[in-house]
Amino acid sequence: MSPDFLSRDLASLMREAAAVRDAAFGDRITFSKKVFIPLTHLCRDTCGYCTFVHPPRRGEAAYLTPEQVLDIARAGQAAGCAEALFTLGDKPELKWKPAAESLAAMGHATTLDYLAAMGALVFKETGLLPHFNPGLMDAADLAKLRKSSVSMGIMLESTAERLGERGGAHYGAPDKVPALRLATLEAAGKAKVPFTSGILIGIGETRAERIEAMLALRDLHRAHGHLQEVIIQNFKAKPDTRMADAPEPSFDELLWTIAVARLIFGDTLSVQAPPNLQEPGYGRLIEAGIDDWGGVSPVTPDHVNPERPWPQLDALAAESARYGKVLTERLAVYPRYIHDKAWIDPALRPRVLAMSSASGLRRDNDWRPGLVLAMPAEDVATLATPSVRPSASLAPILDRAVRGDDLGEGDIVRLFEARGPDFAAVAQAADALRKEMVGDTISYAVVRNINYTNICYFRCGFCAFSKGKLAANLRGSPYDLTTQEIVRRASEAWDRGATEVCMQGGIHPEYTGQHYLDVCRAVREAIPGMHIHAFSPLEVWHGATTLGLSLSEYLTQLRDAGLGSLPGTAAEVLDDEVRDILCPDKVSTDQWLEIMRAAHGVGLRSTATIMFGHVDRPEHWARHLLRVRNLQKDTGGFTELVPLPFVAAEAPIALKGQARMGPTFRESVLMHSIGRLALHPHIKNIQTSWVKMGIEGAKHCLQAGANDLGGTLMNESITRAAGAEHGEELPPDAMESLIASLGRTSRIRTTLYGEADRERHDAAHAAKALEPIQLEVAERWTGSLSESEKRRVLPKPRAVARAR
Structure with a gap:
């Protein structure tokens, strides 16, 4: 006593x-x-x-x-x-x-x-x-x-x-x-x-x-x-x-x-x-x-x-x-x-x-990423509150963020805890900073997604896209596009005004680094003006490993073959406490950062993503943003942050009851706002995903710190496989209608945030309908692996790191 x-x-x-x-x-x-x-x-x-x-x-x-x-x-x-x-x-x-x-x-x-x-x-x-x-x-x-x-x-x-x-x-x-x-x-x-x-x-x-x-x-x-x-x-x-x-x-x-x-x-x-x-x-x-x-x-x-x-x-x-x-x-x-x-x-x-929410409290409402649902009225009303003054504990954090001072993990976690008026205050501070840094223009890119195979020898708990003998069969059947089909789709995208083709796929156990090099060369030779934005860090690791090259050597070869930039995917959440549950075989946090550092070192720029709302918590989000910020301060290689709310509808880990059902609407909006604040002034562009947030959700993010609407996509398939309902393409007219409804100006950008030329602009607005896609089922990847096939499967990054 x-x-x-x-x-x-x-x-x-x-x-x-x-x-x-x-x-x-x-x-x-x-x-x-x-x-x-x-x-x-x-x-x-x-x-x-x-x-x-x-x-x-x-x-x-x-x-x-x-x-x-x-x-x-x-x-x-x-x-x-x-x-x-x-x-x-x-x-x-x-x-x-x-x-x-x-x-x-x-x-x-x-x-x-x-x-x-x-x-x-x-x-x-x-x-x-x-x-x-x-x-x-x-x-x-x-x-x-x-x-x-x-x-x-x-x-x-x-x-x-x-x-x-x-x-x-x-x-x-x-x-x-x-x-x-x-x-x-x-x-x-x-x-x-x-x-x-x-x-x-x-x-x-x-x-x-x-x-x-x-x-x-x-x-x-x-x-x-x-x-x-x-x-x-x-x-x-x-x-x-x-x-x-x-x-x-x-x-x-x-x-x-x-x-x-x-x-x-x-x-x-x-x-x-x-x-x-x-x-x-x-x-x-x-x-x-x-x-x-x-x-x-x-x-x-x-x-x-x-x-x-x-x-x-x-x-x-x-x-x-x-x-x-x-x-x-x-x-x-x-x-x-x-x-x-x-x-x-x-x-x-x-x-x-x-x-539950990411904080372990009760979810605010029934809104979930990827699904066509009404916007949560209370959150929407809170965001509409004019000129909110932050609470005494929040105000100094916002002041430091706006000044460009480095926020610490505790500061960022506190921002994610914002509710009620503080929620509006964080969004308003981020949007004011957005206006100061990039103005009132909202950009987007005319892009075609080409996911060339869904065959993958990894078993990530969140992925409903990968198929075949080494992953759970959920939607669809395993397929593997030919190089000719990839080029056909890229050519069709160019005719429809695209400035970029975004290519990613599962980690096919029979692909080597040469395959990725061949795909790059084929697309560049067929369409010299197309920017090739391709290959996740995991694919880069796979390619380098199969050819026995260092990361820098392989990335240099990819660059010389036509690669223009890398998508910052496979990041999920850059904290191994999360990754050990969500994707234990995949590249570790340090490996992902190492790959991106090497890419930036050979002159390839990349996006940075965070896929959140599953087994993670705000402290993990904070660590992710800090790791991205620190690498950006060293290399300057990230073009944007892309928050990707976890779509749980068909995700294996959610279907098994081992994850939350995606972030709440409040958490999703806050990720865009806090991304703006925590990464200031090092990353100027914050993109919102209309595929995951929906049209109305994307509007709210664009008024809470985001300045980019992503790509038209043409063939979005990965999020659709996870159960998303917001469509496979948002064409330029729809993009610009959305932007105009916010009283803002639209522009078509290039991958690296330059201006798309008038010819591309006109072609995009005059685009014809896409040709129907026919996918041939890769029959040999629909059953169990034979012993010889098992032996051919490559070691996984974590196993290699442990062996070293």
Whole structure:
């Protein structure tokens, strides 16, 4: 115990606690939108303050039936809840015969067995995430219950054993013995169950005893890391209880306890206090250090405190904003447990990932990249807010970015956390910088994509394009274009006004570096004026390896054969923590950067991409941008940043439930804005992908820092294979109509951001329809590999690096 807490004045404690909280959680304050399911009001304990529990009543069932449970859950589902909070008494079958008989009639031996079944039922039928508060549990109970719940909890309440003596709040409550509660908490930590606990103040304990209880919780969390939050709940006297006339703790007493809790737990977990137990002015709890309001239900009352209605969410948001916080919805399981798959049962985790954002909070809405969906109204309205002033914590970061100062990882992560007015502030700062750097013109290129093969010997978790014996067959069949067909398509693109042909494909195990050289020469000889933008860094690595050349030697040969620039693909996210999950065989972060450095060194420029929104988090995005910025400062070789929101609809890793369903709309827009800010002044062009964002989404990005609309594409196939619905081509008239709708000027550019000449411009606007494409199935790549074929497959970059 720290005697300092007992002697310090309230105001100084609150200031220090709020500073600790702000450093850890920024400007957001969270809550969970839940539906409250009181499975049974029976309990073997009799606490002096409780009205939730009562003895069996004539004509009243001991438990909710499965139908009643589902009715409540479906009402919560309809109201947009994410959490199903199951509350119940502790082991009532051990005290009450009606409870035991009711369980037996339903085919269950214990209340916890029935709870497990009801959690599974609710999850299956509604998709709500169950959270259980069932009282004491041992290791076997926890193992059973974690299969149908994403989190659990037990209130420690107090470690003061004297409260269980005659006259004490816990007299007659065998399950409130502190040692037993602590044993359950210890078992939960060992079982890796995300857990909630807390203390109840004003039930006869002293301040010193509160501190002792919180220190006990801190020790358990330090040992196991399993406490999501600590609830500081104030006792409310209720009629018809033993403590009906007991004095309630003052509001200052609650503020003091919250501040001490924040200082004890620091930034390691959340501190929560329920808003409905306070009088008007409950926002002062924020000043004391809370970062979470707990569960709030738009459907069901607080069955533990039914006399205290939940605040309306609009009122809760307004009160939070009054104290400088943005109300943000979370899930029943906290972010740090979502990112580590050890904490959530495999059967539940896909649903958790589908409901979560990159920060591990609840997705803002149902918008997903690549799909034809309505724009999220709240985000769109936020972006339309004129002249937003950033919050005090955000403003200095924006100021430094606009000046061109290098932002650090923490700065960039903070930008990605922007919500509400700060979201608009980041977008507005980026767009003002865009205007200063490149003006009001929006550029695009007339391009044809030629993906010459979808046969690939890599198995990247996000890719729905690659086919054949070495990759999952999802859409379509394996194919391999001839050089003649590649040249035909390139020639047709030239006739339609193209300035660029973009060529990439799977890593065909029978291709060597010579194949890529031959393709370049063939296109250059047939169409000397066409810019060849081709070959991902992975293809470059493959080509150099097969010919036994250094990267620089091979890139020089490609340049001399006609290659004009490289697409910055195969980057995904430049952080090996992500790549080890997403594409473990592919080039590593350092290898990708090495290839790009070599390309820039021989005079080849390239784009830089980031494909985000799957198994990554904002800190990974920050590291990616910093690595791109640092290389650009060395070489100056990147022409643009191209954010590529992950399209999950047909991606294998998403279909297996191992990834999120792409970034949210807010995250997608922010990537464009933050790319502008974090890379300033080193990269001037930020491109938005109409294929992934859609027309309306691209418009918002072009008003949030982007200045380029990418290419007309003619034959987009990779994103389409992943399930995108926005089309294969956006012709010049459509491009320019989109740009004009923003009141901006359009221009057709070259790959390196020069001006396309008038002849190209006119040809693009007079283009005829494309000839139909006929793809011949590469039959020999549709079955299993023979042993000889397996031996011919080349080693993969990571394996080569490890061998070295």
